[in-house]
Amino acid sequence: MNELKHAKETYDNTPIPSELSERVQAGIQKGKALYQNRRNRTFHRWMVAAACFCLVLAGLNLSPTLASAAANAPVLGGLFQVLIFVDYTKSEDDINYNVSAPRVEAESNLAEKVNAAIQEKVDQHLAKAQQDWDDYREAYFATGGTEDEWGDRKMDVIIDYEIKSQTEDWVSFTVSYAENWVSSYEECSYYNLNFTENRDLTLRDFLGENWVTVCNTAIQKQIDESIDANGLTYFFAPDEGGFTTVNESTSFYVREDGMIVVCFPKYSIAAGAAGNLEFVIRPQEE
């Protein structure tokens, strides 16, 4: 054991560098700072979590939009849900895809029909985009364009959807298909589905028996109002292919506030500069 004691003495006499106390102080300062940092971070995290919770509670009570968005959550939903079923972004062959297409979940053949229709439309659109792009590229090089000039030309293909409004029984949503490159192209599909009665909703459901007259009157009024001081308007005259009447195939959606919005695609009844045309129509009081 003497030998061990001797070893301990040697150990105890290990020379201590003068630098040590400086280094220990440095460690203490840094450690204190890191500790404060950590505390603040934890505190902030709790504050943010608490704030978010308050916002959600307030939001559900104050905003019908948010409340109806929450209906998308599986537990809260009614007879049906609208879910994203294709959702991806990718780049391939100089095309940037940004696709989020919806899928309706409900126990009815209406849902199946709608999903199949959307799927078909999505496929068509993707094929068309590819075709447009290939044609453009071929034409570009056929007319003397070079690889250098082609550079990093890209095309954006965007598919997106928007739930305009929904209740326990029905939903109104749109799916938009867009291509952006040297020219751009956008198309919109409108869906108004009643799951209780398992059918598409029509303008008649919202505007009553006289729906054609109601729509035509309101739309004509808005077209007339669009004529500016110089007597000019984007709208075509009826005999030049302008607006004449709504019919069974006229697109529409239901706004959150219950207003009916009748839609006409770009170029259909007005100059392209006017874009997609929307006419807000107030449902008749019953």
Place this chain on the structure above:
Amino acid sequence: MSKPLVLALERAERSSSVTKEETLTQYLVKNQAGFYRLTYSVLKNQDDALDAVQTAVCHALERQDSLRNAGAIQTWFYRILMNVCNDVLRQRMRVVPLPTDWEPSQEDPEPTDDTLIQRVDALPLEVAAIIKLRFYEELTLNEISQITGQNLSTVKSRLYSGLKKLRIATEGAEIS
């Protein structure tokens, strides 16, 4: 909870953590030479030992919340220190060894005549650490078991096997 209550709780927590921080700081400053000795005996290099002590001190203050019982401060900090040393040793294993004709730098005084110290260092790391903590730092086997995170019986058997290798007569009373 009402706002004044939350504030009061916060204040209480802050004041208790300030005293804990002070206790810890005082302990670290007071015992720094011991930390260095132990670290140096493991790492055998002045710069590495200084770095390790500084890192361990920094970790200790950063993670002071994990020290629940101020009475356990020594085992708690030694554990941090040993972990830092192990990290350094692990890093060294990844470093390409120096050529054999390399001479240790002047600032690394090797123990001169005491062969036992060298023999302790030649033992496997975990055994050497136990012997150092038991006989140099004079800690109890219980404390060593807490510091190294090993079972008490593991610590005992490693200690005995180490002493056997060192050819030191083991007298029970001296060891535990």
